Amino acid sequence: MTDARAPESLTVRLGLSRAGGFALNVDLSLPGRGVTAIFGPSGSGKTTLLRCIAGLEAGATGELHVNGQTWLGPGVCLPTHKRPLAYVFQEASLLPHLTARQNLAYAARRASGRGTGAAESPGNASAVGEQDVIDRMGIAPLLDRKPGQLSGGERQRVAIARALLARPRLLLMDEPLAALDAARKEEILPYIEQIRDLAGVPVLYVSHSVTEVARLADQVVAMNEGRVVGQGAVAEVLSGLDIALPEGEDTGVVWQGPIVEQRAEWHLSRVACAGGDLWIQQGAESRLGVSDGEVRVRIQARDVSLSLKPFEQTSIINHLPAVVESIYETSDGAQALVRLRAAGQPLVARITRFSAHHLGLHTGQPVWAHIKSVAIVR
Structure with missing residues (x-):
């Protein structure tokens, strides 16, 4: 009908x-x-x-x-x-x-x-x-x-x-x-x-x-x-903090964008995502059959740390300015999930409650997100 x-x-x-x-x-x-x-x-x-x-x-x-x-x-x-x-x-x-x-x-x-x-x-x-x-x-x-x-x-x-x-x-x-x-x-x-x-x-x-x-x-x-x-x-x-996830899975976000730069000497590719540029391991996209230069990446909350000021003396190569949107304390009482916005895109960090208290995190606060690992998924 x-x-x-x-x-x-x-x-x-x-x-x-x-x-x-x-x-x-x-x-x-x-x-x-x-x-x-x-x-x-x-x-x-x-x-x-x-x-x-x-x-x-x-x-x-x-x-x-x-x-x-x-x-x-x-x-x-x-x-x-x-x-x-x-x-x-x-x-x-x-x-x-x-x-x-x-x-x-x-x-x-x-x-x-x-x-x-x-x-x-x-x-x-x-x-x-x-x-x-x-x-x-x-x-x-x-x-x-x-x-x-x-x-x-x-x-x-x-x-x-x-x-x-x-x-x-x-x-x-x-x-x-x-x-x-x-x-x-x-x-x-x-x-x-x-x-x-x-x-x-x-x-x-x-x-x-x-x-x-x-x-x-x-x-x-x-x-x-x-x-x-x-x-x-x-x-x-x-990136929702209240959705039920299977055991062993962590909350996180999915971003995507085109590959805009290749650094062959370091085996790295730069992806221009709406939330900010990310460096990923070069070659991962070819293993997944990506042919148009557009990739999709997943950033898990456990791989995001926060600071109040930018810093360069670190092995982490992905640093993005962000704003705290909300803070959710986990059921174990030890950790906090911090939902962020990076250039309007969602991002989640999993940190200790002590760290959240020590940094004085609150809604609307500008921070720096340091992304330790990025997993290309397509």
Whole structure:
């Protein structure tokens, strides 16, 4: 059903109650293109939200409008098979008796026979060519193998290719790397990064990995206990001091910018970020397949120290002026998270409460941020 709302947007107002007290209650307006990460700890409702969007939860109520089409609303409830979406699960759900090539063909046939006419609608992935998908996913050597003959990473790449060839108007990805080891994750991440160019449709990507979110997402929706606790650009949401992070992960920010200088003698590259220039290790961008000179970096709070005055006699090479925006004392009573603004961009420092007291930190105070380490993520 066609809806009069802006064609390049998603409206997601969904509710669901389950036995045991869990309740999903979200009200979101999301961009109609790019990758939106659904982020949060286990049990926060990320997968449940995707299942409601896919029509897999019979008790879901509310409204769902996807790029000009109403899937759920007053008098409308499209069944799953009529919702022009593709779903990539944690475990690649390929048909085991078919080869990779036959799995792709099956998806293409389903797209051609979809009864809603959505496959021909503007804003979906109907223009994606099969050979282009095969080439970009790097699966040409795998086409004549059955799923049982593929590694976990290879199966997931075929599953992603199959999802794209289904010509969806919305692509749902539910922790597609969760079942893979670290090496296989690194193998497949560059392929997932290409989805934006290949699909041309919105992608909702569920994850509880800060690294994946920092590398892949354009927007982030942070969830906890079935509700949205943060939404917006990656840099803003990941710098939030109150979002729940997986054990071992630290809060931080994601910045990006072009590489504007190379110092071969020191193996360093200078990145011109909106918050200030940063020096990074030269060569990291080539290992991640960066070809356009634009990189995305993550600065963890633990790698940022503060001073009231600039100083040069130090091994730290990244120094930026900033202003204290807020101070949050951590639950252990020993540390403080200081949210800053550097040329308008968010930045977070994790320091001891003693240091915060010793420096007399307060909202609005100008400081210098010294960044010990910068991790390039894309």
